[in-house]
Amino acid sequence: MAETRNEALAAWLERHGMSARELADAVNDAVRDLTGRVGTTSERTVFRWLSGENQWPQERQRRALETVTGLAVRVLGFVPRGKTKTSLPPAALPEDPDVIRRRFCGAATGTAVAVAFPHIASPNSRPQRVGTSDVIRLRDSVETLVQLDAERGGRTALERTALAGADEALGLQHRTVTQRVRQRLYAVASDFVSTAAWSMIDAGYLDTAGKHLDRALTLAGMSQDPDMTMQVWNLRAMLARQRRDFGEAVAAAEAAQATTIARRSPLHASLAHARAAISRAHAGDRRAALHSLGRAEDALDRADASAPRPSWIAFYGPAELHSLTAIVQDLVGDPAQAEAASYRALGALPDTYRRNRAHTTARLALAQLHQGDVEQACATSADVFEIMAGDPLPGRMRQLLGDFHRDLITLAPPRVAHEWTDRYRTEWSIA
Known part of the structure; x- marks a missing residue:
């Protein structure tokens, strides 16, 4: 044979x-x-x-x-x-992410770490020599947290669990490790802390997120891992945009573009250019924003969609770029293009990206509202609450719906705005 x-x-x-x-x-x-x-x-x-x-x-x-x-x-x-x-008989499939989500969400705060990191529970049972298998187990735990984030969005419980993972990775440094394994443990620790930072950005705790990113960047530097460095600058751009510091957002996006991994990988380059496009659109630079968006599209066309990728950038692809395109087009004053891009994003998003689907749906409602289609926009915004039913809305999503509400007051008859507020006040305002 x-x-x-x-x-x-x-x-x-x-x-x-x-x-x-x-x-x-x-x-x-x-x-x-x-x-x-x-x-x-x-x-x-x-x-x-x-x-x-x-x-x-x-x-x-x-x-x-x-x-x-x-x-x-x-x-x-x-x-x-x-x-x-x-x-051969079919291989056993990985555990259903929804089962993981329910188990995690049902865990009390004190046991959440043990759920996501069962190997942490008995440190004395681990051999003193640390190797690649330890790094792999920790990376798998990061991926579990990424799945949970895609389902529910940012939460303080997820942040605490991620920070516990970082502590575990750094604690292993005190055992016998090779230089290669040591650097990988720093990279995993940076990944965990970045995951905690992203959770806080999504939840709306921006000062806490900033402190986590400072630490994550230090760990990424110690790991000498350009992928982790790019992740931190990507999150820095998002954090600065949430703070409405658009100059810093552009600078962070440019720093992401300058990383070794972005110069080498079209996928990473595409995300860096897309992040720059949003930052420049928020800063009011239409021409530069559309230019960056075009570069993001060109780079993604060159990326190998079948190639393995780190868990932190697994979300990025055609669906996410369509979603980011919708934001840029709406900001530069073309809500019809934004609406079309939102529909393309929703058509391409995997079912597991529940939080992203809700967020893109809210952007779709804004684009419809900005075209004067008030009735359709209100109906679309209602879908956000349906998609996230059973979980409180993350802070970033509540902020986006706040933008929708303010524009609704400006663009719609008072009766419509009051009806929307009365209907969704509880779901929208809950922390």
Whole structure:
């Protein structure tokens, strides 16, 4: 049988930024934990797995791989001898994000950390040597928080859990670590703190978010990870815009553009240009805003949509760019184009991005209102409350609905504005 490259394992390695040597080391560590003796997996062994030359590792290696990655070996692309991939039973799917959300949301404040980071509960049970598998477990916890944020938006409970994750990553620095693992732990800590900062931006606690971003930038610098640095500058631009400091927002977006990752990755460059477009539109520079928007579109066209990406930028793609385009077009005075872009965004948004769908729907209502279609705008704004039913609106969304309310008072008959206020006062104003 011809050898077939193991694309699933290759994608997992790329997604986690791991080399073949690092995976071999992590597997050997896991074998030691399982058997009491360090494994003998070599870099060459991993290359054989990737090439398809070895499609079914030894049992102890299979168990170690599952320990390191948290995935079944069949999900990682391995095939038992005498079998084909098409003859295998379907692999177990990852846990439903809604199940994770309910479990997290139902946890009391004191147990939320244990829910998201079960490995933190018994630190003395962990071996003193820290390796790549520890980094992977922490990264998986970041991804869980990103899923929760996409569902519910910014919350102080999510912030506390993210900060606990950062403390865990930094605490591991006191054990035996290689320089490479140390830098990765700093990168994960920066990711956790940035997640906490974003949660506070979305919740409307801007001073707290600013302090978190100061810390996240320091950690990103210590990690020497340009991806984490770009994440911080992206959030800096968003924070400055929420503070209505549009000059700083433009400067932060330009700093994001100047990062190594933005120069290398069209996806990152596109987000940086889109962030600059919004900042310049808020600053009243129509020409520069549309120019930046065009550059964002061109860069996204060059990006490989199938390539693995870090969890923090997983939200960004055609749907998000349409949503950001709607904001820019409305700000520069073209609400019809903004409405069209909002519809394109809603058509492309995955169902799991519940908070983003509600936010884009609110932007759609604003675009309709700015065209004088008051009745339709009020009906569209009602959908925001339906989408977020069961959860309080994040502070950033309440602020956007406040913008809608102020414009409604200005552009609509008083009766309509009063009716909207009376109908949605409780949902809109609750903190």
